[in-house]
Amino acid sequence: MLSSPVAIDSKLPWVGTTIFTVMSKLATDCGAINLSQGFPDFQADPSLFDAVHRAMLAGRNQYAPMAGMPELRQGIADKVAALYGMRYDVDSEITVTAGATQAIFTAIAAFVRPGDEVIVFEPVYDSYVPAIETVGGKAVYSRLLFPDYQPDWDHVKSLIGPRTRMIIVNTPNNPSCSLFSVEDMSVLAELTRDSDIVVLGDEVYEHICYEGEHQSLCRHPELAARSLVISSFGKTYHITRECARSDMHPINGSLWTHYLCGWGFEIYKRAFGRLPSRAADPRRRAAARRRVGAKPKGPTSSRLAGRAGRPMRSC
Numbered sequence: 001m002l003s004s005p006v007a008i009d010s011k012l013p014w015v016g017t018t019i020f021t022v023m024s025k026l027a028t029d030c031g032a033i034n035l036s037q038g039f040p041d042f043q044a045d046p047s048l049f050d051a052v053h054r055a056m057l058a059g060r061n062q063y064a065p066m067a068g069m070p071e072l073r074q075g076i077a078d079k080v081a082a083l084y085g086m087r088y089d090v091d092s093e094i095t096v097t098a099g100a101t102q103a104i105f106t107a108i109a110a111f112v113r114p115g116d117e118v119i120v121f122e123p124v125y126d127s128y129v130p131a132i133e134t135v136g137g138k139a140v141y142s143r144l145l146f147p148d149y150q151p152d153w154d155h156v157k158s159l160i161g162p163r164t165r166m167i168i169v170n171t172p173n174n175p176s177c178s179l180f181s182v183e184d185m186s187v188l189a190e191l192t193r194d195s196d197i198v199v200l201g202d203e204v205y206e207h208i209c210y211e212g213e214h215q216s217l218c219r220h221p222e223l224a225a226r227s228l229v230i231s232s233f234g235k236t237y238h239i240t241r242e243c244a245r246s247d248m249h250p251i252n253g254s255l256w257t258h259y260l261c262g263w264g265f266e267i268y269k270r271a272f273g274r275l276p277s278r279a280a281d282p283r284r285r286a287a288a289r290r291r292v293g294a295k296p297k298g299p300t301s302s303r304l305a306g307r308a309g310r311p312m313r314s315c
């Protein structure tokens with residue numbers, strides 16, 4: 001290994017080797033069945049590989065537009081509309097990303113600023129907290145209640161305050177497999193109503209649901225209007241390696257891995273500009289603070305001051 005003259009200080013020194021790396025290596029070393037990491041031990045449909053091969057031979061292997069191939073985004077929009085009844089705008093609300101981890105990081109980087117708080121549910125998928133802390137945010141934890149790993153909404157309510165910028169919802173949940181119910185979605189809508197909180201939905205396991213029904217945030221118009229929803233081609237078609245960094249879809253001539261619905265491509269722009277804020281309206285700010293029981297603040301001292309921009313759009 002080359003020795004480098006450059007001192008490399010980790011931004012997140014407490015983040016060690018991921019649990020997936022540790023457990024997968026242990027499983028390989030011991031010849032054990034690997035239940036720790038979310039990949040299957042069977043092949044994907046061969047027609048998928050044929051289609052990818054054909055697309056590459058047809059020359060569809062150069063840069064895709066930043067947001068993903070238009071035909072692919074159209075396909076995603078149609079699929080989400082058919083499944084969840086929510087019609088997203090193909091050009092501004094759907095983005096194809098290189099993996100859900102990139103989608104998660106991009107969404108957090110776009111919305112969370114230094115000092116902002118993000119509520120996460122424990123046990124928590126391992127990439128959320130490093131992403132939050134990398135951008136200067138603070139993770140605030142609410143434990144899913146044993147034995148069914150259901151959210152404790154009274155506790156979540158007690159955590160919401162003027163600094164809360166985002167709540168991350170992972171349903172179906174990794175690792176507990178629990179699902180948010182219709183009632184959970186209603187409570188979440190109630191708790192975030194009239195606030196400036198963004199909901200980030202990690203729904204990569206939406207199609208791996210053996211009991212009950214997956215409640216996508218996209219099904220709930222009030223929540224969808226403040227949510228970014230992450231889905232996964234890799235998980236759905238069990239091709240977590242082959243496609244992990246690709247953007248080509250065999251059907252549309254490009255093969256996507258994961259996609260993000262909500263503000264889609266807008267989030268890239270907003271990451272470098274002013275964020276939308278319904279809380280720019282002082283009456284809304286005051287109402288939001290009253291709802292979460294926070295002390296009143298003058299408009300100039302509000303952390304939200306200066307965030308005035310376009311209002312949050314509904315999807």
Ligand SMILES: Cc1ncc(COP(=O)(O)O)c(C=O)c1O
Binds near residue numbers: 240
């Ligand atoms: C809940 C959850 N979100 C996101 C991801 C990341 O997906 P990707 O490998 O596409 O980055 C995983 C992968 O295991 C996951 O379990």
